[in-house]
Amino acid sequence: MSEATAVYRLLTIQSHVASGYVGNRAGTFPSQLLGWDVDAVNTVQFSNHTGYGRWGGLRFDAAHLADVFANMKKNGLLRHNRILTGYTPSPEALAAVEDLIRAERQKNSSLIYLLDPVMGDMDRGMYVSPDVLPIYRRMLHLSSIICPNQFEAQVLAGMDITSLDTMKAVLTKLHAEYGVPHVVITSLELPADDLAKIGAAVTLPDGAQPMLLVGSTWDAEKKSPRPWFLQFPSHGEYFSGVGDLFAALTLARFSETPDDLPEAARASYASYGTPAENECTLPIARAITLAVASLQHVLLRTHKTMVELGKEEGVDPFQPTHTASVEDRVKVMRMRELRIIQSAGDILHPTVHYRPQWMHHSA
Amino acid sequence: MSEATAVYRLLTIQSHVASGYVGNRAGTFPSQLLGWDVDAVNTVQFSNHTGYGRWGGLRFDAAHLADVFANMKKNGLLRHNRILTGYTPSPEALAAVEDLIRAERQKNSSLIYLLDPVMGDMDRGMYVSPDVLPIYRRMLHLSSIICPNQFEAQVLAGMDITSLDTMKAVLTKLHAEYGVPHVVITSLELPADDLAKIGAAVTLPDGAQPMLLVGSTWDAEKKSPRPWFLQFPSHGEYFSGVGDLFAALTLARFSETPDDLPEAARASYASYGTPAENECTLPIARAITLAVASLQHVLLRTHKTMVELGKEEGVDPFQPTHTASVEDRVKVMRMRELRIIQSAGDILHPTVHYRPQWMHHSA
Numbered sequence A, B: 001m002s003e004a005t006a007v008y009r010l011l012t013i014q015s016h017v018a019s020g021y022v023g024n025r026a027g028t029f030p031s032q033l034l035g036w037d038v039d040a041v042n043t044v045q046f047s048n049h050t051g052y053g054r055w056g057g058l059r060f061d062a063a064h065l066a067d068v069f070a071n072m073k074k075n076g077l078l079r080h081n082r083i084l085t086g087y088t089p090s091p092e093a094l095a096a097v098e099d100l101i102r103a104e105r106q107k108n109s110s111l112i113y114l115l116d117p118v119m120g121d122m123d124r125g126m127y128v129s130p131d132v133l134p135i136y137r138r139m140l141h142l143s144s145i146i147c148p149n150q151f152e153a154q155v156l157a158g159m160d161i162t163s164l165d166t167m168k169a170v171l172t173k174l175h176a177e178y179g180v181p182h183v184v185i186t187s188l189e190l191p192a193d194d195l196a197k198i199g200a201a202v203t204l205p206d207g208a209q210p211m212l213l214v215g216s217t218w219d220a221e222k223k224s225p226r227p228w229f230l231q232f233p234s235h236g237e238y239f240s241g242v243g244d245l246f247a248a249l250t251l252a253r254f255s256e257t258p259d260d261l262p263e264a265a266r267a268s269y270a271s272y273g274t275p276a277e278n279e280c281t282l283p284i285a286r287a288i289t290l291a292v293a294s295l296q297h298v299l300l301r302t303h304k305t306m307v308e309l310g311k312e313e314g315v316d317p318f319q320p321t322h323t324a325s326v327e328d329r330v331k332v333m334r335m336r337e338l339r340i341i342q343s344a345g346d347i348l349h350p351t352v353h354y355r356p357q358w359m360h361h362s363a
Helices: A024-033 A062-074 A091-107 A132-140 A150-157 A164-177 A192-198 A242-253 A263-272 A283-313 A326-335 A341-348 B024-033 B062-074 B091-107 B132-140 B150-157 B164-177 B192-198 B242-253 B263-272 B283-313 B326-335 B341-348
Strands: A009-017 A037-046 A057-059 A082-085 A112-115 A182-185 A210-219 A224-233 B009-017 B037-046 B057-059 B082-085 B112-115 B182-185 B210-219 B224-233
Touching: A009 A024, A009 A242, A024 A037, A024 A242, A024 A341, A024 B024, A024 B341, A037 A062, A037 B037, A037 B062, A057 B062, A062 A091, A062 B037, A062 B057, A082 A091, A082 A242, A091 A112, A091 A132, A112 A132, A112 A242, A132 A150, A150 A164, A150 A182, A164 A182, A164 A192, A164 A210, A164 A224, A182 A283, A210 A283, A224 A283, A242 A283, A263 A283, A283 A326, A283 A341, A341 B024, B009 B024, B009 B242, B024 B037, B024 B242, B024 B341, B037 B062, B062 B091, B082 B091, B082 B242, B091 B112, B091 B132, B112 B132, B112 B242, B132 B150, B150 B164, B150 B182, B164 B182, B164 B192, B164 B210, B164 B224, B182 B283, B210 B283, B224 B283, B242 B283, B263 B283, B283 B326, B283 B341
Parallel strands: A009 A037, A009 A082, A082 A112, B009 B037, B009 B082, B082 B112
Antiparallel strands: A037 A057, A182 A210, A210 A224, B037 B057, B182 B210, B210 B224
């Protein structure tokens, strides 16, 4: 195989919105920019994301998805090194996706499958049908990487995370019982004394409260999780599609060896720089560090644009949308769309400010 | 308006295939790369393009498209500087697109609308319902640029092109009767003596037969077309999606003033270089010259990949597909998918080998 015929194919199965950046619309362009031949199966076609409060379009049913998958298979087009799945509208549609992933996993043991088990969050609880849970639990066994938030990790494991000990119990369960190689809990709340134990900060140098991301790779010999963490400023609370962009960047960047990455991703890996002391240098941690770094650029650019648009249009773009009028809510949602296109350079070559650390031994 | 809030929004309404590069899948990434915030309404979701001979998926009906458009409108998301339309599966769906374009044109007289009237070609004749023709004719009045091939130009004008005179009659009809400002006939066959009259070559320096593209902008004062032409090697005969990529690149590059282009497109405009003698320097000709230059890179890279894949897989990628077995046809079609992702650098910064010339006065 030559450079001309090298195969860097990624399949993503998520939502499509005509306008704005969530689901496949958040992940496809960055993955393409990083050199991936992205195949995209859309699970819905909506005018815009549902955070606007009103939208038009269709959720696609399981029969349509299965038909698309079946014909891709017939035509030899299921030949991906990577698969990404995110929000899927119904248990039936998710089951069709499960069938696909199961067949691909059986065919290709080196497939890297990132499962983003989109179900809910700590603020809103479950926002999809609870019938997806048993399906996601089965799909965990097929995954290479999962990136739940705290709520989703808890629901999948069936235990709450209130401390370091319960965090480790959840990680162990996802690794050992569900066979997930790499778990990434994208945001986690821990008591202040537990933060101190693992060597994490309670506040960032500028006084802001950091987000805590916890990663863990299963150590099969020691039969224990090897947890690490990454702290970075939170800019994401106003935005939709952040998790989708994060998942896509993580999958596009992750590789055990640089040769498994397309040239664009390989060439821009230098952005990572030199590891610090106590830094976790696992490939998954490095991928996530670059993903978070790119995301910070996108969020800061979006934030800046919101401030300027707010002035121009005389609307507070940071106002709570659940109490806003329908018209104000829509206006604010438009301002909050991620500035992904404008961030192409930063997606390829991010500046890394925040680095992953192993959790202290004492933890 | 600041750089952070500058508006470069492009709406594209075309096909979506899960795998491969036609329709929106051919045009979206290049337009995004050139800095456009691309909104995409998909008119179908298929597993792959229909040239494979088999596919799965759905054509979306007029009601779905109208629902998406209506909710985009309600949510203030119809605010584009550019619109691109291509293949639309049925007269009903096309009529829904027409309604949208008509409303947008009435709202925004500076809207740049590129209409690619996909209906057929000289080899195959009409491959869509003839009921789309009257709709396309109405839509011509709303367009800024159209890029039919010879067959489509003839069908729209209701006259054949067999000579310079009939070519001028067709151009005049499209400009004067249908009100199209810029006509681009993407491939045209003219008798050898007519080629000589306009200053065009019969063969390229390497002996290959060139493609002839003819552009024309209406001179409202003189009430006559101002035709120019561009010749370049044909590499496109094996590929699907070439016309879609060309249309997207043209729209992403076209601008009466550089300020109307996003930074990425503006910054890479230097690729155009210095005009030659007798060069047509109309903005539309410059845009098309850059589009053709990028396309040449994509086609040469795809051609090279086909040769290598053919060797690796022991299949002739250039074989005629209509006589091939179903399995061979599918295999060959996979090899012919455009190498768009791999050509990102060449899409941004193409090398210009072929330049547009005014047609000789004697013509």
